[in-house]
Amino acid sequence: MFLSRRNGFGPLDKAIAVLVPLVLIAVGVVVYLATRPEPCAGGLEKQDGQCVGVTDTAFDANDDVKGLIQDVADENARVAKAWASPQQGQARIPYGRIALMMPFTSDESSAMTAEMIRRALAGAHAAQLRANSGGGPHYQLLMAPDGKDLDKWPPVVDDLEDLVDDRQSPLVGVMGLPSSTPETRDAMRELSERRIATVGPVITSADMNAPYFFKTSPNNDLLADALGQYLKKNPGEGKGFLVFDSRPDDVYSRNLHRLLEKKFGKTYGLRQRSASFLGSTGPAAGIPQRFQSAAQKICVTDSDTVFFAGRDQDLPALVKRLSQEPSCDRSSPVRILKVGIGLEPTLSTPELTQMLRETKTTLVAAASVTRQWWLAKKGAPAGLGDFLTFFNRLNQRHDFGTKPLDDGYAIMYHDAFTLLSNAFDRSYSEANEGTREIDGSTKTPDPARTPNKDDVYNTLIDASIVDTGDSTRCIGCLRGAAGTYGFEKSSDTDQWPVCKPIPVIEHPAAANREPQETYRSFEKTFKHPCP
Numbered sequence: 001m002f003l004s005r006r007n008g009f010g011p012l013d014k015a016i017a018v019l020v021p022l023v024l025i026a027v028g029v030v031v032y033l034a035t036r037p038e039p040c041a042g043g044l045e046k047q048d049g050q051c052v053g054v055t056d057t058a059f060d061a062n063d064d065v066k067g068l069i070q071d072v073a074d075e076n077a078r079v080a081k082a083w084a085s086p087q088q089g090q091a092r093i094p095y096g097r098i099a100l101m102m103p104f105t106s107d108e109s110s111a112m113t114a115e116m117i118r119r120a121l122a123g124a125h126a127a128q129l130r131a132n133s134g135g136g137p138h139y140q141l142l143m144a145p146d147g148k149d150l151d152k153w154p155p156v157v158d159d160l161e162d163l164v165d166d167r168q169s170p171l172v173g174v175m176g177l178p179s180s181t182p183e184t185r186d187a188m189r190e191l192s193e194r195r196i197a198t199v200g201p202v203i204t205s206a207d208m209n210a211p212y213f214f215k216t217s218p219n220n221d222l223l224a225d226a227l228g229q230y231l232k233k234n235p236g237e238g239k240g241f242l243v244f245d246s247r248p249d250d251v252y253s254r255n256l257h258r259l260l261e262k263k264f265g266k267t268y269g270l271r272q273r274s275a276s277f278l279g280s281t282g283p284a285a286g287i288p289q290r291f292q293s294a295a296q297k298i299c300v301t302d303s304d305t306v307f308f309a310g311r312d313q314d315l316p317a318l319v320k321r322l323s324q325e326p327s328c329d330r331s332s333p334v335r336i337l338k339v340g341i342g343l344e345p346t347l348s349t350p351e352l353t354q355m356l357r358e359t360k361t362t363l364v365a366a367a368s369v370t371r372q373w374w375l376a377k378k379g380a381p382a383g384l385g386d387f388l389t390f391f392n393r394l395n396q397r398h399d400f401g402t403k404p405l406d407d408g409y410a411i412m413y414h415d416a417f418t419l420l421s422n423a424f425d426r427s428y429s430e431a432n433e434g435t436r437e438i439d440g441s442t443k444t445p446d447p448a449r450t451p452n453k454d455d456v457y458n459t460l461i462d463a464s465i466v467d468t469g470d471s472t473r474c475i476g477c478l479r480g481a482a483g484t485y486g487f488e489k490s491s492d493t494d495q496w497p498v499c500k501p502i503p504v505i506e507h508p509a510a511a512n513r514e515p516q517e518t519y520r521s522f523e524k525t526f527k528h529p530c531p
Contacts, residue, residue, distance in 0.1 A: 044145065045155065052152040054099060054144045054159040056080075061104035061145070062114050067398055068121050069104070069143065075128060076140040083169070094137045094450065095169050096424045098417055099160055100124050101144040101153070101187070102176035109281060110148035111179040113313065115345075115401070116409055120178065120201070122400060123410030126390040127417035133390075136425050140169065141417070146187070150179060153187040161194050164453055172424045172456055173197040175416040179281075180205030180252035188213045197423075197457045201416035202341050202368075202409060205255040209494040212457060214487060216415045216480070217368045217408075218500050218521045220256045223339035224263050226366035226502040226519035231264075231305075233516075236335065240268025241303035243294045243318060245310040246276035253279060256339065257309040264307060273301055279314050289314050291321040299328040306336045312344040312407075315363075316352055323355040333360040342369045342408025343505050345401075356508055363507045366519075369408040369482050370503035379518060381501065387414050387481035408482070415480035422478060423459040427451035461489045465498050465526065472528045474499065484531065485521070498522045499530035 040046050042055030051059060056076040058069050082093045100121070106114045124141055132138045144160065146153040163171040174191060177184045177200050184200075185208060191198045192210035199214045206219040218226075242260060245253035265271050275294035278286050295318070298306060308315060315338065322328065343365055346352070356362065373380040374388065391410060394400075405411060431449045451459075463476035463486040477486035477499075485500040487493065502519040520530040 042143075047147070047152050047155070050105065050145070050147050050152060052145050052147055052156055054142050054156060054163070056097075056140050056142050059104075059143070059145075062106060062117060064114060065104060065118050065121055068118065068125060068394075071394075071397075072121070072125050072128070072141050072143065075125070075132065076142075079132065079138045079140050080169075082138065094428065095139055096137055096172040096421075097140045097142050097163060097166075097169055098128075098172050098420050099142040099144045099163075099174045100176050100413075100417075101146055101156060101160075101174050102178045103148045103150065104143065104145045105148050107148060111150050111181065111281065112148075116178070116407070118400060119404055119407065119409040120176075120413045122391065122394050122398070122404070123201075123413035124175065124417045126387060126394055126410070127414040127421070129394075130386060130390045130414075131418070131421040131425075137421075137428050139172070139417075139421055139424075142171075144174070144176070150177075150181055150183040150187070153183060153190075157187060157190050157194070160191070160196065164194075164196065167450055170450055170452060171196070173199065173420040173453070175199045175201060175413070175420060178202055180208050180250075180255065182249055182251060184208070185251060195457070196453055197420065197460055199416040199419055201412040204339065204341075205252045206259065207255055208251065214419065214460060214495040216412055216419060216478075216482070216485075216497055216500075217341055218502050219496050220252075220259050220339055222496065222500075222519075222521045223366040223502060224256075224259050226504055227337055227339065227364070228263060229519050230364065230366070230504045230516060237304045238268060239301065239303045240264060240270050240273065240305045240307060241298050241301060242270040242274040242307045242309065243291075243298075244274065244276055244308075245279040245314070247279050247281075250279060250281065250311075253310050260307045260309055268305055268307070270307065273297065273303060277310070277314070277318075279310055281311055281313060289317040291318045294318065295321040295325040296327060298322065298334075299325050302329065302332065304332060304334055306334060308336055308338045312338070312340055312347065315344075316346050319347075319352055319355060319361065319363075322361065323359050328359070330359060333362065335362050335364050337364045337366075339366045340368075340408075341412055342367050342406050343371065343507060344407045345403040348403065348406065348507055353508055362510065363505075365505040365507070366502055367408060367505055368500070368502070369405070369411050370505050371403075371406050372503070372505075374405060378515075379501075379503070381479075381481060381483045383415075383418075383479040383484070384411075384481045387411065411481045415478065415482050418480060419460070419478050420456070423456045423463075424451060426476065427455040427459045431455070461487060461495075464488050465530065467526055467528065470528070472499075472526050472531055474531045488522075492525070493522060496521065 040051035042059035
């Protein structure tokens with residue numbers, strides 16, 4: 001039996017009529033919250049879908065660096081707490097901030113590969129832990145993502161400048177800027193305009209210069225000179241060939257191309273024998289790594305000395321294409337000469353090494369680091385052992401994969417951080433040491449006297465090689481994991497490292513080869529050998 005309604009909707013109907021819109025609104029809010037873009041963690045800001053800025057806390061990045069980022073954030077928090085809430089009976093530990101400005105995300109064409117990012121961050125964090133393990137000031141490692149293509153740098157630089165005048169925890173300097181690109185050049189110049197000392201750990205393009213920009217790796221000119229020293233002892237048949245990246249916006253490859261032609265063009269006939277390719281780093285401009293034409297030309301000209309003016313990411317493709325080229329004479333040895341920070345692990349895989357052996361091809365690399373230092377213990381720099389102590393602990397915790405040191409990124413990022421922290425340490429000690437007269441009495445200076453960015457710069461530029469008449473000595477030089485070297489306030493050096501060791505690596509290593517003499521940057525300008 002159904003009851004008829006006298007007055008339309010009953011009380012239940014009215015309640016439902018009110019609730020349904022509310023439910024729909026609630027569902028809409030939930031859907032919006034679930035689908036809206038996530039805000040950037042750590043106080044970063046989103047630009048074109050990427051989180052950029054400066055932070056001392058954890059944020060979203062490549063999956064394989066999230067653990068490292070959290071470790072850095074934890075160490076930063078510990079440093080801040082040690083200053084704000086010292087243990088009873090202990091003085092506050094002063095601290096400075098060093099910013100790591102680089103990408104923390106990547107794709108196939110970005111400036112840094114995921115592996116480079118991880119090793120670079122590991123090297124910087126190892127240096128942070130090392131610096132914070134001793135007396136004197138401690139350090140926060142600020143993370144400053146500037147976009148996977150290095151083009152989101154303007155707001156990052158603005159944020160960094162805001163930290164300069166913080167008397168409690170001043171910005172010591174900036175490190176990173178990992179690739180010689182137009183964007184990096186603009187960022188480098190802007191930081192210099194704001195008089196912020198900046199260190200490029202892996203920059204090598206010889207024209208990447210600005211008054212406040214220091215480099216811990218030698219430039220392409222110096223690396224090519226190290227190759228020249230190698231070729232004097234191993235000249236080959238004199239049949240050279242130049243393979244170069246044709247990207248017009250790749251500052252690194254264009255600079256290297258010019259230098260190789262200038263230094264070796266006449267002797268090895270590089271102007272008559274060359275081929276270009278499109279590198280894989282950069283915006284889409286065609287199919288990258290097309291080496292068929294280069295491989296054919298190398299083989300039909302019987303070239304035995306190939307000069308490579310490109311990035312390491314593209315070199316395996318050239319080796320593979322040469323191994324497949326039917327016109328090659330497999331009885332004649334071939335050398336591929338390159339420059340770089342180290343020997344990228346993709347160049348020494350079992351597969352590629354076997355190809356090199358079967359085709360009698362040798363990679364010859366002038367570099368900032370060589371694995372002989374830690375594997376064979378030959379000519380290892382004095383500062384390498386301390387670095388390895390902290391890096392190996394991180395490796396056990398995070399597992400950086402096979403050959404985590406070979407590309408040199410971890411070592412050079414360690415040295416860049418250490419260069420800045422040492423300069424701040426020295427500046428702080430000099431500002432607070434000794435005694436001074438106040439109102440007629442001698443008193444110890446206020447320990448809160450904190451160096452500023454100009455003090456750090458002046459300390460950096462004063463770390464130099466001195467000719468004593470009987471020998472050369474390094475005063476205030478960096479005792480780094482990649483060597484002991486300094487800097488000169490000179491237009492000839494442009495803040496490139498002076499007396500930096502530049503080893504030459506052969507892979508596969510030649511049997512019964514006499515040890516190569518290690519080239520030292522700018523050593524020829526001194527009467528005596530580098531210290």
